[in-house]
Amino acid sequence: MSESQTVTIGHNSNTGGIAVDRLRNYIGRIERLEEEKKALGADIKDIYQEIKSTGFDTKVVRRLIQLRKMDPADVEEMEALLDTYRHALGD
Amino acid sequence: MSESQTVTIGHNSNTGGIAVDRLRNYIGRIERLEEEKKALGADIKDIYQEIKSTGFDTKVVRRLIQLRKMDPADVEEMEALLDTYRHALGD
Amino acid sequence: MSESQTVTIGHNSNTGGIAVDRLRNYIGRIERLEEEKKALGADIKDIYQEIKSTGFDTKVVRRLIQLRKMDPADVEEMEALLDTYRHALGD
């Protein structure tokens, strides 16, 4: 109420010419989303711990997941190029 | 089937001595969580766009949110120290 | 010098249609630059350790340095805006 009223006055509301309610709304939403995001990050981390304790190499698993996100053709090409360069350099 | 059988053999399953099902399970969970995380990131980005189009300075809003995450006492102390240093340096 | 010589020798100058010498040159330069960069990073870190042991708050010093990089007018504006938003929100 009070918000939408004041908004119509200018394009902003009250305190110091700031659309406070709107800002507060934005911030609240962002903070909530960030919390959820953080929680997901923690979950992922937990799974990696579990992976590690199962004896898998987490670094390799991370790369594996990365590769799965990419177009297989691109992966193929990248790896071929890498081999080419390495052999060319003698590495 | 074949997987759970082989699992019981050692602590790993079949292909090349790898607990494939377990790995597959981990990866699936991670990929799903990462997707959700990504979606939240997109939501947050959208809100910042809205914030910007409302005339707020997103950079400042980001800092504001950062500060709100911190203990007010710590914020106070940090800012006081910063002022002290700045004045001492003549900045 | 030594590199351009190897081009004429020939066993590695053009493996699989790749300008190997050129690539080798690029890589060598990059690796060297990265080493120098890393060394500078270590130096900086050392100074921060010293700062810490002198009793300064390194986090605050970092922010101070950040602020010094910015245009003073922008800093001023940012801080003014931040205050405005904070007061508006009651923070």
Place this chain on the structure above:
Amino acid sequence: MSESQTVTIGHNSNTGGIAVDRLRNYIGRIERLEEEKKALGADIKDIYQEIKSTGFDTKVVRRLIQLRKMDPADVEEMEALLDTYRHALGD
């Protein structure tokens, strides 16, 4: 030594109980080192641009350089593991 002396000497040596000169010294050194570091970063970026314009794939070159930093045995092991996992998963 010299520092605690300067505290008593001068006009800016000890503002508000702060070892200003010392702080100023630290900051100056850090800022200078950071500039050099930044310059190196720019140099590296230039080389990558050159690499790109020569027709090499910069992403692959970056990875190549990364691999060269690692112990060859570790690289070997990582790649072997990656293959194992991929085949196990059918990827």
Place this chain on the structure above:
DNA sequence: ACACAAAGTTCGCGTC
């Protein structure tokens, strides 16, 4: 294991 620092990747912006 946590926090800090570095690197890589992505996105928005100004330019041409």
Place this chain on the structure above:
DNA sequence: GACGCGAACTTTGTGT
């Protein structure tokens, strides 16, 4: 409209 530039976010590595 694309391209390069710069900043921001994310992720990876490291030292405590």
